[in-house]
Amino acid sequence: MLAYELPDGRLKLIDGHLRQSMDPDAVLDVEVLDVNDAEARALLLAIDPLAQLADYDEQMLGQVRSVVEAESAAVRDLWKTLEDQDEKVRKKIEEESTSTVGSEVCPEKYYVWIECANEQEQTALLERFQAEGLNCCCKII
Numbered sequence: 001m002l003a004y005e006l007p008d009g010r011l012k013l014i015d016g017h018l019r020q021s022m023d024p025d026a027v028l029d030v031e032v033l034d035v036n037d038a039e040a041r042a043l044l045l046a047i048d049p050l051a052q053l054a055d056y057d058e059q060m061l062g063q064v065r066s067v068v069e070a071e072s073a074a075v076r077d078l079w080k081t082l083e084d085q086d087e088k089v090r091k092k093i094e095e096e097s098t099s100t101v102g103s104e105v106c107p108e109k110y111y112v113w114i115e116c117a118n119e120q121e122q123t124a125l126l127e128r129f130q131a132e133g134l135n136c137c138c139k140i141i
Helices: 017-022 037-047 058-071 073-098 119-131
Strands: 002-005 011-015 031-033
Touching (some): 011 037, 037 058
Parallel strands (some): 002 031
Antiparallel strands (some): 002 011
C-alpha cells in the first residue's frame, strides 16, 4: 500500500484501496512517500497495474500525461524509463516467441485465473488442483 502524509498528519492512500477494503481491520504495511497531491496523482497514473487491463481513452490519457509531465521532470523521467523498459520487454518477448529448443518451437501455455473469496479458499483450491495432477501455483495481488 502506498500513502502520503497530509498537512494535518493523516495519511492519504495512493494505491492499495482494494487490499485495504478486503479486511478493514487487518494490519498492513504502508509505504509513506514524500509527495504532494499532484505527484501522488502522477505516480498513480504510472504504477496502477489495473490501468493496463482496463480500457481507457488514449487521447484523454495523453492530455493528462502532458499536463502532469509539464509540471514534473521526475515524472517525465519516470515515463521515459517505463517506455524504455517496455521496449526491452517487447523485444525480449519477440525474441523468445521465435526461439526454439532443439528443433522444436517452445510450446504455447494457457492459464486460468480464479478469483478466491479469501486465502482459505485459495489454499483449498490449490491443494485440490495439485491433487488432481494440475500444474498450478498461487499469487496474491
